[in-house]
Amino acid sequence: SRENVDFLWQLIEPFAAYGFGRAHAASYAVVAYQTAYLKANYPASYMCSVLSAESDDLEKLTEIVHECERMGIRVLPPHVNESLEKFSVVKDENGKEDIRFGLSAIKNVGAHITEMIIKERSAGGPFTSLSEVLRRVPDKDLNKKSLESMVKCGAMDMWGDRGTLLANVERMLVFAREATQQSESNQGSLFGLMGVPAATLKLQLAPLAEIADKLKWEKELIGLYISSHPFADFAIALKGVYKEIVSIEAEPAGSYVAVCGLISEAKKKWTKNRDAMMTAKIEDLTGSVEIMVFPKTFEKTEAVWELHKCICMIARRGSDPGDNKLFIEQAMTLTPENIQEAKDMIVNFKPRSNNYKFFKREKQEQDSPQPTYSAVSEVPCFSITIALPPDASADAKIKLKSILETNSGSTRVYISVVANGQRRIVETGITVGWKPEVEDLVTELFGSTCVQKS
Numbered sequence: 471s472r473e474n475v476d477f478l479w480q481l482i483e484p485f486a487a488y489g490f491g492r493a494h495a496a497s498y499a500v501v502a503y504q505t506a507y508l509k510a511n512y513p514a515s516y517m518c519s520v521l522s523a524e525s526d527d528l529e530k531l532t533e534i535v536h537e538c539e540r541m542g543i544r545v546l547p548p549h550v551n552e553s554l555e556k557f558s559v560v561k562d563e564n565g566k567e568d569i570r571f572g573l574s575a576i577k578n579v580g581a582h583i584t585e586m587i588i589k590e591r592s593a594g595g596p597f598t599s600l601s602e603v604l605r606r607v608p609d610k611d612l613n614k615k616s617l618e619s620m621v622k623c624g625a626m627d628m629w630g631d632r633g634t635l636l637a638n639v640e641r642m643l644v645f646a647r648e649a650t651q652q653s654e655s656n657q658g659s660l661f662g663l664m665g666v667p668a669a670t671l672k673l674q675l676a677p678l679a680e681i682a683d684k685l686k687w688e689k690e691l692i693g694l695y696i697s698s699h700p701f702a703d704f705a706i707a708l709k710g711v712y713k714e715i716v717s718i719e720a721e722p723a724g725s726y727v728a729v730c731g732l733i734s735e736a737k738k739k740w741t742k743n744r745d746a747m748m749t750a751k752i753e754d755l756t757g758s759v760e761i762m763v764f765p766k767t768f769e770k771t772e773a774v775w776e777l778h779k780c781i782c783m784i785a786r787r788g789s790d791p792g793d794n795k796l797f798i799e800q801a802m803t804l805t806p807e808n809i810q811e812a813k814d815m816i817v818n819f820k821p822r823s824n825n826y827k828f829f830k831r832e833k834q835e836q837d838s839p840q841p842t843y844s845a846v847s848e849v850p851c852f853s854i855t856i857a858l859p860p861d862a863s864a865d866a867k868i869k870l871k872s873i874l875e876t877n878s879g880s881t882r883v884y885i886s887v888v889a890n891g892q893r894r895i896v897e898t899g900i901t902v903g904w905k906p907e908v909e910d911l912v913t914e915l916f917g918s919t920c921v922q923k924s
Contacts, residue, residue, distance in 0.1 A: 473859055473917045480857075480893055514543050514559045514567035521545075521557045521569065528693045529758055533716060535694065536756045544568040547624035547688065547696045548576055550603060551596045555584055577691045578619040583611035600629040601671040604646040608653070614643060622687035624697065632687070633679030645671045686778075701732045701780050705755055707809045711816055712782065716756035718796070722855065722884045722895045724789040728816040729796065730782045730804065734758060736775050741765060748775050752783075752796075761785060761796045771801045780804040782812040784819045821899050854904055855895060855922040856912060857886040866915045873911050879903025886922075 508516040517538050524530040535545045548571045552560050556572040573584040586609050597603045603626075604612075620626055621635045629635070635642075681698065688696050699705075712730040713721070721727055731754035739747050745765035751758050761783075763771065774781055782804050785796035800819060804812060856870070874883055881904040885896045902908065909921055 471917070474919055476859065477857060477917070477919050513541055514569060517541065517543055518557045518559050518569045525556065525575070531694060532753065533757050536716065538569060545696065546570045547627075547692070548573050548620070549628070550587060550620065550625050551591065551628070553625070554588060555581075571692065571696070573620075573625070575692050576619050576623050576625065578615045580611055580616070583607075583609055583616055586611070599670070600626065600635075600642070600673075601645070601649075604642055604671065605649040605653070608646065608650040612646065614639060617642060619691050622684075623691045624684070624688070630673060631678045632684060634673060634676045636679070637676030638673045641674065642671065699732075699755055700778070701730070701754055703806070704730060704780050704804050704809070707806075708782070708812065711813050714756045715752070715754050715759045718759060718787070719794060721787055722853070722897065723787055723793070724895070724897050725853075725882070725884065726784060726786050726799070726819070726821060726897070727796070728782070728819075729759070729785055730754060730780070730812070731758075732780050733775065733777055736777050738775075746772070750775060752781070759794060759796055761798055763798045763801070767798050767800075771798070774801045774803050776803070782815065784816065786821075853882040853884060853923075854902070855884045855886055856916065857893075857920045857922065858888075858916060859920075860888040862916065870912065870915055873908065874898070874900045874902050877902045877905070877908050 505516070517534065521531065521534055521538075524534060538545050546560070546568055550573075552558075552570050553573045554570075555574045557575075558570050558572065559567050560570045561567055573579055573587060574581060586607055587603075590606050591597065594606060597606065618636065618639055621632055621639065624632065626635055682700070684697055685695050685700055688694065708730055712728040715729065715731065718727055718729065729752065731752040733750055734753045735751035737749050739749060741747060747765050747768050748763040750761050750763070752761055753759075763775065768775075780803070781801055783796075783801035784799045786799060787793070788795050788797070799821075800815060802808070802812060802815060858867070879902045881902050883898045883900045883902055885898055886893055887896060913920060
């Protein structure tokens with residue numbers, strides 16, 4: 471039918487902006503097959519290569535590490551005895567392959583000291599103790615800064631707790647200097663020829679490092695949380711209630727989403743009227759997203775925006791395609807004690823205003839029920855987008871509104887309309903109980919291809 475052809479053309483037309491011939495497409499298909507084969511048959515090696523290729527992009531690294539976890543591949547912190555310069559595949563005691571961060575990923579550990587450690591390990595075998603590392607790598611670049619950085623990110627965890635090792639860094643440096651001096655004085659001496667046993671390093675007791683400190687150090691020195699994530703426990707407690715950041719892009723422009731995560735960046739700003747507002751970056755276990763808190767919302771939630779705190783928020787996606795910023799409507803700090811309060815905030819949220827623009831009628835229609843917001847936990851499967859043809863009549867729109875409002879439920883509804891020659895998606899704020907009989911009523915009005923499920 472003409473209606474179906476028009477709808478199909480509206481899908482094809484945007485592709486003209488980036489299309490290519492069959493030879494080009496076939497080449498892409500071959501590369502896609504090759505990479506899929508490698509990922510399926512050599513998962514650890516493949517993901518290790520992907521991590522290495524994207525090592526300069528922390529946001530992509532976060533997504534790739536999340537994908538590794540999904541595939542059952544652990545991404546481990548740097549290790550003095552196992553790490554190479556960059557990411558490498560290692561095997562555990564059962565022969566299972568994991569991925570290990572490289573030493574060059576550690577801030578303050580330069581290329582030279584990385585090369586010296588790997589070279590010494592290759593020549594003399596793995597280091598058996600902390601004393602051995604300090605004796606066998608007598609390099610000026612193994613200084614306080616590099617030693618502290620390796621300890622903080624977990625590269626020496628096999629020889630003690632990070633808190634204890636960090637408190638003994640000065641003793642380590644003194645031991646390293648004395649070991650170097652002893653080695654130089656023993657060369658060709660009677661004691662050297664007799665093979666007098668080398669001294670061992672004795673560490674003083676010190677408080678153990680808290681998990682929060684370990685995570686903070688990892689983020690500071692590697693750019694990622696490795697041992698765990700400050701948001702990890704909340705992610706389990708709120709599973710199914712909020713949207714993971716990696717999946718937000720699939721949500722329609724202008725839609726509302728429930729997002730939870732850690733405040734990794736925050737910057738207070740002022741409008742021309744000297745009203746305070748906030749821009750920030752939120753990260754969960756899957757990625758990060760930029761947010762904006764406008765003055766009215768900021769005034770109500772100012773205490774929430776504390777760096778490195780975990781929060782729960784309701785946000786609206788930007789209306790323009792490709793705009794991935796979130797605009798905050800509500801927000802609260804997360805604590806182990808207020809999980810239920812956070813769930814209630816998500817489930818009971820109502821948008822400040824509705825988007826019934828395509829349903830505009832006479833004045834008597836203004837008393838329509840306010841739209842409701844549905845929590846992700848109540849919409850486990852999909853949302854519905856109904857594509858209205860350009861010539862849809864006012865009567866058909868009124869009937870559609872009636873159908874949707876008399877079948878309330880938990881599936882969110884969006885309307886695709888043509889305005890100024892461009893098709894755009896509008897959020898209705900309505901949630902319906904989407905059943906086959908409801909779909910039949912809608913397709914009767916606008917054709918069998920008007921409904922898209924996501």
